[in-house]
Amino acid sequence: MSASIPSSEKPKFDHPLNVIVATDCGSTTTKAILIEKVGDEYRQTFRGEAPTTVEAPFEDVTRGVLNAIAEIEELSGRKILNGEKILTPSRDAKTGVDIYISTSSAxxxxxxxxxxxxxxxxxxxxxxxxxxxxxxxxxxxxxxxxxxxxxxxxxxxxxxxxxxxxxxxxxxxxxxxxxxxxxxxxxxxxxxxxxxxxxxxxxxxxxxxxxxxxxxxxxxxxxxxxxxxxxxxxxxxxxxxxxxxxxxxxxxxxxxxxxxxxxxxxxAGAPIMPTPAAVGLIMETIAKREHLNLIGVDIGGATTDVFSVFDSVFNRTVSANLGMSYSISNVLAEAGLANIMRWVPFDIDEQTLRNRIKNKMVRPTTIPQTLDELQIEQAIAREALRLALIHHKSLATGLKGIQQERTISDAFEQQASGKSLVDMLKLDLIVGSGGILSHAPRRIQSMLMMVDAYEPLGFTLLSVDSIFMMPHLGVLSTINEKAATDVFVRDCMVYLGTCVAPIGQLKDGERLADYEVTFPDGSIVKDQLKMGELRLFPLGLNQQAKVTMQPAKTVNLGQGAGVPVSREVQGGVVGLLLDGRGRPLQLPADQSARVAALTKWFKAVDLYPRS
Incomplete structure (x- = not known):
């Protein structure tokens, strides 16, 4: 189920591609990036944004594109536009670009x-x-x-x-x-x-x-x-x-x-691609290059797209009614008010919450102005992400309707045809994309939103698209794979760190596991992870630590109940997160107890520091 484009269909160019401008026309915002060849490698150098202009009063998508590119012109000092024309190919070091490419979901x-x-x-x-x-x-x-x-x-x-x-x-x-x-x-x-x-x-x-x-x-x-x-x-x-x-x-x-x-x-100098198809292409590229099983998500204003690659099989689903602006009321309708309120770490009455959600739908381009507004928006995002993954699991399945040969051992396993291909225990990497994740004020907020929504099992690496440029790189990969890969590795992916989550449920405060973490400088931390705890350790980008855990006899880390596990884990801008809240994740039913639990967890990882 590949999303890729055959090499025979890739456009060919008779001039070198050293300066590239790319846009993604989204439902709310048109995002432009400038990519330049610096020495032997390509780098993303400048970016610009403008409101998308596909609707009245403009009804011309190119208005937003030209406005976003004009911002790049201003920031970079490079002359790219001549009136309403893009100067191609580049004339000299400060004039024109070699190609303009675009994706669109407007x-x-x-x-x-x-x-x-x-x-x-x-x-x-x-x-x-x-x-x-x-x-x-x-x-x-x-x-x-x-x-x-x-x-x-x-x-x-x-x-x-x-x-x-x-x-x-x-x-x-x-x-x-x-x-x-x-x-x-x-x-x-x-x-x-x-x-x-x-x-x-x-x-x-x-x-x-x-x-x-x-x-x-x-x-x-x-x-x-x-x-x-x-x-x-x-x-x-x-x-x-x-x-x-x-x-x-x-x-x-x-x-x-x-x-x-x-x-x-x-x-455009190459065919325009639908934004989700372009994001799917770059997700597949990552999975193949690194030999990973991954889940990627692109949470937008109108839709939430989920991509997965498990055992080299690519799947994509779109939840057309789950988004953070135009579709935000649908998230409320599908998740239910109680499920959104369970992530809000303060008391708020139902009507106030409903009004805030409706205001966002009416004014989709607004961004949170206060900490409370940010916490509410990130609570809604958790539910949109959770529901979109449930939808994805239901469609990313093996073929239905085929007869399967069975052995005696199969009689003890659930191997019905049509079983979901998404196996959270096999998952290596979660990639988050879209405004709420890419533009969160602090990276720990992005990490915890994905951990809360997806409840990863065992050892899972998490990352985000730094400034939401995956669509641009997806379409770029069809014309220059080296440029797309260079920018992806150096400018796009931000590794957040690794989440270690024992599977099982115990009473609050009981021992989930003993752990030992050996850091790159040789220092060792030994302690107990108790039920209901979150622990965050600094572990930087390109750093690795060795984590050894001895789970309680009913707790599993992927190798079986009570079986010890030792793994090398990768760091990131957030670090190493030990999630002792149990799986499946259960929040207290009582409102005051839930607010107290959320406050404790958020403080433990310094999620929303108040000045």
Whole structure:
């Protein structure tokens, strides 16, 4: 399930790429970065931001892009713009850039509807194909989804997606249900979200035996494109061809209709990518380069995207209703007020909290002005992150519907087909991205938000995208992998440190584990980690320490209950965090006891120091 682009499709350039300007047009903010070759390596040198201008009164995305680049011009002293044109290639040391590239999720990103025959088989495969291409999936229709034909037709007609992906059936199988779904789409005669004068793009990636009938039914009503079957046989998915078709159609049809994008496409020296697809590319690059199992998250204003690579299998999901500005009220609705309030370390009445959340939705570009506002926003972020991971686990699964050979030993294991691929005990690295994590006033806040939301097990390294440049580097990796890798290693990733979390629950104050930490200078700290404690030790970037733990007999550190574990751990800008709050994490039910527990934990790691 790769997100990568074949090298044969990468753009080729006849001039060296020494100065690169890249933008990411988000739903709220357009972010620009300047990358320059310094000696033999590429570095990110300047950055600029401006409000995104895809909506009224501007309705032209290039306004925000030019404003963000103008800020880089001002900061760097380099002349990049000539009126509304970007000077390419660079003329001299202070004029122009060699290429301009961009990603975009403005205007709600790429919104797709997918169809399949069996909902949890070809329907889910189609969903994974669309998600991996950077789409938001607004509905999954299937022959067995329980909706009557007229309900399906009405749903297709009213949703107005940017694109439809049709799948269904293995090659050589029955065609009846696939053709039936094509007839529903034809009857609905769907109109695209942008641009009423063009046909809705539709990718057919189902049973090849049905291609002729599908074409006869749909080619007059839609901009039909045929791709290889995403489920050619029951035991295998083939998602890449459909993803590449989606990407091409996104540029040709969807982007061309959105306000101002035609000009943006002409300005860019390489194809514009959906922001999530670009972030997915760079996540995959990290996992492959370091041979890691990782979870990455990009929490935005409107959506939260989760990426994972486990045993080299890439998955992406998007929680379209979970975000920190436009969708913040949805987080409240889905999590429930009690789950948000449990992370707020002071007494607050329900109505005040609701009002603050609604104010953020009404004024999505505002940032917290007081410590209380910051604590509330970070409490909401914990729930958005937690819910998005639950959603991701439900879709990042093995193939459903296939028979598995079983041995006697399997009888003792839960190896049902469709089991989630996300295994927190195998997890090596968590990568956080998006404003609330990248721009937290202090890095410990980012670290604890992710630890609280994801509850990592055993030994897990955590990091954040320093200034939210993963999308820029994802699209850059398609044209210059060295530049993307150089900047990623030196300027993008900020390692926070390692979290060590014993699995189990004991009474408050009971011994979870004895630990011994040997630091790089040879000093050794020995003590007990008790239930309900957080301990933070300084352990800097590029430093390693040896942690040896002897857990209590019912407590597990990944090797089994009561089994001692010894591991080398990596440091970071925060350090080494020993999390003795138990797994699964349980907060006291009583309000005053919960506030006291949060206050104790936050003080232990100096989370919100009050002057």
């Amino acid at each position: 205007g709600g990103g790429l919104q797709m509807m997918v169809t399949g025959v069996v909902q949890n088989m070809t329907g889910e495969s189609a969903q994974r194909a669309a998600l991996g291409a950077g789409a938001i999936v607004i509905d999954v229709l299937a022959s067995n989804d329980g909706r009557l034909p007229h309900e399906k037709i009405e749903r297709i007609r009213t949703l107005r997606p940017d694109m439809i992906l049709m799948s269904g059936g293995t090659d050589g199988g029955a065609v009846t249900h696939v053709v039936e779904m094509a007839e529903y789409v034809a009857a609905a005669d769907p109109r695209p979200r942008f641009g009423s004068t063009y046909k809705l793009p539709l990718v057919y990636a189902g049973n090849k035996e049905a291609r002729k009938q599908v074409a006869n039914t749909l080619e007059q009503k839609t901009a039909l494109v045929i791709a290889e079957n995403i489920r050619p046989v029951l035991e295998r998915e083939n998602l890449a061809p459909a993803r590449h078709k989606i990407h091409d159609l996104f540029l040709e049809h969807v982007m061309a209709q959105a306000p101002g994008y035609k000009n943006l496409i002409e300005m």
